[in-house]
Amino acid sequence: MQSDNPTAAILVIGDEILSGRTREGNAHHLAGVLTATGFDLREMRIVADDHDQIVAAIRALDSSLGGAYDLLFTSGGIGPTHDDITADAVAAAHGTTVEINDEARALLQARCDRMGVELTPNRLRMARVPVGATLIDNAVSAAPGFSIGRTHVMAGVPEVFRGMVDWLIPRLPGGQPAQSLSVEVRRGESEVAEELQALAAEFPDLSMGSYPFHDERGWGTNLVVRGLDGERVAFAMSELKRLLKL
């Protein structure tokens, strides 16, 4: 698919994904949001709660550090415990250090006051933010995410992550949302390969995907046409249906 949309990557930090304990869902959610708002998501990475690994991934992915993509979104590792090392790793990648952010401290203090609890040193850890970062709003539990360079750092708890995405994405300059149409056929992938290839040659500006599946009725394939121009996508889909005699 040809596109001038900003490119993006997602970095998920979490041993619990790599151990198989938790199935990744935050990157999946953000992927759908990015596609709908005109960002071209090119890569997801999931790494362990390991300082050097996180730093290396950020440098490889954030274009402001010489990395590959216009924007980088991260999920996970910004809570109050000893294994929450994302803020330090992001700071190191961006060549800065972490400080107690005054605005973040005020947000946490206000929440503690409302709940009638003390802002303990552990709770205050959630105000540790790289010097020079701006905050990302947390509508669920006050502890903010933050943006530095082209890296946007969000929480791992799904409700909090989604709230941060809802706040952040409309504030970023997006591009043209991708359009897609799909059709399910009860044929194996090799029985539609020729038609799909002919279509791809006829519409080099669009992307064609075929996703085989297997269920109780046997093999089928979902065919998806994607592009930025909705009319072109619709035209290509009607052409595909004609080729497949649907």
Place this chain on the structure above:
Amino acid sequence: MQSDNPTAAILVIGDEILSGRTREGNAHHLAGVLTATGFDLREMRIVADDHDQIVAAIRALDSSLGGAYDLLFTSGGIGPTHDDITADAVAAAHGTTVEINDEARALLQARCDRMGVELTPNRLRMARVPVGATLIDNAVSAAPGFSIGRTHVMAGVPEVFRGMVDWLIPRLPGGQPAQSLSVEVRRGESEVAEELQALAAEFPDLSMGSYPFHDERGWGTNLVVRGLDGERVAFAMSELKRLLKL
């Protein structure tokens, strides 16, 4: 967690994951299998159906090519259509070319004979395998995966992927399976941070994780202790419960 287990990475190839259309499940499944069989999964990557991106990822991840991990497993992009480019990319990364593999052709021919259909050029595409690769059995639909160097290439269709994993993993030299114990507490993460840090200092050979969640009853945290020695893990968990007065 200290471990001499072989390290591993998973590379998923698929635009449909990056567009948000499909939620990744194959890497999640394999992650659980690897943990249970003594491999130390350190990274997952999901990249687009893009030749250069796949080649770069394989080189970065497969230690036989100077990459970071002992073993690399891939999922996706080995079907019969024009967008199935994994075999070519794997061959390029490993400095070889793709050929019609005789053994794979025989498997496909036998299946076509059983089904009374012709081995068309599109179906024969599924026998395209890098020169020097060995095959991975496909119990579901005959079209094989393959291993070359330390890269193990499997299908994207979940049933087929799982079948290939079941065949492949017992044939690889694994290590010591990781053991883990977990406990759920109805407290926020910052209310257990201190105890967890004390425990981590006392058991440097184990890994401690805290995974906050939010449900209709409010905040809770899952605490997980992981390690290779089951007795140590059990001892650390009882120590944690004592510290938390559970």
